[in-house]
Amino acid sequence: MQVVTTIAEMLALRHSLLGQTIGFVPTMGYLHEGHLSLVDRAKALNDCTVVSIFVNPTQFGPHEDLAKYPRDLSRDLLLLAARGVDYVFIPEVRDMYPGGTMDTTVQVCGVTEMLEGALRPGHFAGVATIVAKLFNIVRPTQAYFGRKDAQQLAVIVKMVQDLNFATTVVPCPTLREPDGLAMSSRNVYLSAADRQTALYISRGLRAAHAAWQEGLRDRDNLLKIVREEMAQGDFAAIDYIELVDGESFATERQARLGSLIVVAAKVGPTRLIDNILLD
Secondary structure, three states: OEEEOOHHHHHHHHHHOOOOOEEEEEEOOOOOHHHHHHHHHHHHHOOEEEEEEOOOHHHOOOOOOOOOOOOOHHHHHHHHHHOOOOEEEOOOHHHHOHHHOOOOOOOOOOOOOOOHHHHOOOHHHHHHHHHHHHHHHHOOOEEEEEOOOHHHHHHHHHHHHHHOOOOEEEEEOOOEOOOOOEOOHHHHHOOHHHHHHHHHHHHHHHHHHHHHHOOOOEHHHHHHHHHHHHOOOOOOEEEEEEEEEOOOOOEOOEOOOOEEEEEEEEEOOEEEEEEEEOO
């Protein structure tokens, strides 16, 4: 496994790989099995695999957890080497953002204007900009993203379509712990009591999904199921529980095939997001 630390080195490496298919997994590090499942899929479907590790400052708000975001680069590299990754791209902030800021950003409209976009102004511009930069540097054939960050996935899919990137975005299933908690780097923040509360998110989503499979279609009643389950937990705040279209993220009154139920809530100081696809 080769570790690449500069944009210039990555560009030269990519030139040497012309003719090969490149599977790309962009991450912010502190890897878990959810990330590694993306790596496994990229390896299975491409000639070589590139993983990036970059904690992107422009997608964090002024009062969010950039400074304390979990990091363990040595552990991450061991995990990636064990999975047979070919290249790991670990650029410095000063290389990705010369001068500390950028005058050019990528703004994806429509899908960014509600839920996470409304609660975290500038977040999706930071996401879209850094993913666009990484795509231009790595030039992957396919890029792999988990469905847990469903609105982020929708933003990236829209950006790729609208700007004609020569990269196929491959959505991958959310991986969960045995108790149902969606895997996330931020789960390390949860105390034992917080984790028990967090489980009510996935329990509520599963209960609503079961009701959908039994024929319930009304938005209010589906969301009531999630709320009643989550009411049993000691949440610091519930930002939203909503039924949306899986592509546009517009609110829906009636659930249908491909709709998402999405949740964002704070457990202690930790903010968690999760969703379930109605299928």
